[in-house]
Amino acid sequence: MPTATDSLDRLIDLLARRGQSDSTPGDAIDKALASAPRMTEVRSLKDHPDVRQFRQDLVDGFIRVDTANRLLQLLSTIVTAMTAR
Numbered sequence: 001m002p003t004a005t006d007s008l009d010r011l012i013d014l015l016a017r018r019g020q021s022d023s024t025p026g027d028a029i030d031k032a033l034a035s036a037p038r039m040t041e042v043r044s045l046k047d048h049p050d051v052r053q054f055r056q057d058l059v060d061g062f063i064r065v066d067t068a069n070r071l072l073q074l075l076s077t078i079v080t081a082m083t084a085r
Contacts, residue, residue: 005055008055009046012046015045015075016045050067054068054070
């Protein structure tokens with residue numbers, strides 16, 4: 001039986017996959033992807049402090065309104081940026 005954190009993980013994974021760009025095989029993006037990996041300052045959504053706090057409160061059975069609000073604002077920002085592409 002899936003838990004609430006499983007649902008949260010699926011949502012975060014879906015958003016992370018949606019944020020990855022699609023490319024046509026053999027184009028310049030494929031060549032860049034085949035080159036040596038680059039370093040980035042982008043952190044995984046799973047590591048964001050608001051997501052970690054939400055997950056902990058969810059596991060503890062204590063979801064505070066301000067915690068849920070911060071997570072929803074974060075997700076709203078991400079979805080808005082993704083749809084603006």
